[in-house]
Amino acid sequence: MAKYLVTGGCGFIGSHLCDALIEQGHDVIVLDNLSTGKTINLNSKAQLFVGNICDSSLVNMLMGQVDGCFHLAAVASVVRSNEAWAETHATNQSGTVSIFEAASQGGKPVVYASSAAVYGDNAVIPLTESSQVRPLTAYGVDKLACELQAQVAGRIHNTPTMGFRFFNVFGERQDASSPYSGVISIFADRILSHKDIIIYGDGSQIRDFVYVKDVVQYLIGGMRQASVRAPVFNVCTGRSSSIKDLANILFSIVGYDVKVTYAARKPGDIQTSLGDPGALVHQFNYQPQYDLYSGLMEMLASE
Ligand code: NAD
Numbered sequence: 001m002a003k004y005l006v007t008g009g010c011g012f013i014g015s016h017l018c019d020a021l022i023e024q025g026h027d028v029i030v031l032d033n034l035s036t037g038k039t040i041n042l043n044s045k046a047q048l049f050v051g052n053i054c055d056s057s058l059v060n061m062l063m064g065q066v067d068g069c070f071h072l073a074a075v076a077s078v079v080r081s082n083e084a085w086a087e088t089h090a091t092n093q094s095g096t097v098s099i100f101e102a103a104s105q106g107g108k109p110v111v112y113a114s115s116a117a118v119y120g121d122n123a124v125i126p127l128t129e130s131s132q133v134r135p136l137t138a139y140g141v142d143k144l145a146c147e148l149q150a151q152v153a154g155r156i157h158n159t160p161t162m163g164f165r166f167f168n169v170f171g172e173r174q175d176a177s178s179p180y181s182g183v184i185s186i187f188a189d190r191i192l193s194h195k196d197i198i199i200y201g202d203g204s205q206i207r208d209f210v211y212v213k214d215v216v217q218y219l220i221g222g223m224r225q226a227s228v229r230a231p232v233f234n235v236c237t238g239r240s241s242s243i244k245d246l247a248n249i250l251f252s253i254v255g256y257d258v259k260v261t262y263a264a265r266k267p268g269d270i271q272t273s274l275g276d277p278g279a280l281v282h283q284f285n286y287q288p289q290y291d292l293y294s295g296l297m298e299m300l301a302s303e
Helices: 012-023 056-063 078-083 085-105 138-155 183-192 212-225 243-254 278-284 292-301
Strands: 003-007 027-032 047-050 068-071 110-115 161-166 168-170 197-200 209-211 232-235 260-263
Touching (some): 003 012, 012 027, 068 085, 110 212, 168 212, 183 243, 183 292
Parallel strands (some): 003 027
């Protein structure tokens, strides 16, 4: 059994990862500044250090205690990255460099979260890892820069990494209360409270929704396969769902409808985001086990 550092372990994806690692018998220490994460999300067997990933001495101290690091801490909001450019850059890129640098002291492997935001509005369908990257936002640029810094970690510092370009991850513990929340948590929260929902645009926007438990399987698998070549994989299902489909599936699961209001499309909203999971499935010999319907069923059953 191993001991891992999980940054952002009090957040949505990180807390599920901690559960799975602990379930497998590993020891877990978490570094989180609780900016969006919550201690209530965290497995009681994980050891929490409240602090910032930009604090090099803290990161070095924690990295010295572990066999590898899952780096998920970020300001995970495109909107926020546009509002607070320098502040989010400090976490999303400089914080990642601080993690890579600490890992390089002992050649520790790092599995880290990138994002489909690196593709920007690239309309090639489906997106493969070799599709052109053209991020449109500070968030997407920082995530792409993290991938380039991972190459530096491998090439210059002999530190193995694996990056994952998450598409739209959904599941339990995704915060619905934040103004930056994902569409699934907002719709689910409102529908369960019998409140109407707002669709921005005509609802034909396509997304590739991937369930958090599948994401965790790839993260854990990535730790064994991290490499100095700094590989990067899409984490997606290759199944397209429109925002209207999403609302209808939620209505069918709960057994009632709520009023749907349409509003002007949000500026910068991407029409189609659909990934090709081919390289991912080949690398890990694991197909996503959940589709949107089964993931939502499991998510709502735990509400
Ligand atoms: P989240 O906001 O729930 O989790 C992020 C965690 O990082 C939070 O617990 C937060 O408190 C912590 N954090 C933020 N800044 C920090 C700092 N400077 N120091 C220490 N801790 C800090 O978000 P999430 O959805 O779980 O996202 C996890 C990772 O996956 C992020 O890197 C995000 O960019 C990436 N990602 C998520 C999605 C998605 O659909 N949820 C899609 C693409 C990429």
